[in-house]
Amino acid sequence: MSEDSSTDEVLRALAEPRRRGILRLVAQDELSAGEIAAAFDVSRTAISQHVTVLKNAGLLAERRDGTRRLYRARPEGLDGVRAFLDGMWGDALDTARRLVEAERGLSDDEEGRHAV
Incomplete structure (x- = not known):
């Protein structure tokens, strides 16, 4: 992926207010998808889709801890x-x-x- 298309993907990801909210949540703490979903009044499926967009844009890192997936912001994204x-x-x-x-x-x- 070119630098320009990567930047475009990040900007598209950041355009959605809930995604910016997710990034704020995981900027300081590593959180599970359930913990992230609890902070929003939308379905876990919707949060999962937002998390996927953020991961694909390089803005979130995912770490597995047993059966849990933990997410944290990637500032270098x-x-x-x-x-x-x-x-x-x-x-x-x-x-x-x-x-x-x-x-x-x-x-x-x-x-x-x-x-x-």
Whole structure:
């Protein structure tokens, strides 16, 4: 899977409010599916489907403990989204810098000489 499609999958997973709620629950504690389901007013089947989407997006890790499955958040699953947002933020700052410099009548060459 490409980096872009992986980031798209994470963003689609995060678009659903219950999935974000599940991630909040398992951000600090490892919980079973039953414990996660108890926090929501929907069926266990619905929670199971949400958990599957989060796992497939790389946002949840699953560990077996006997017959139980325990889930915890995978913060590194957000790395692609972080990189995407950092890139956009960096581009926005660069654009803002160029606009301010243009407003002041400075070119990139002049700005470089002032910075030295």
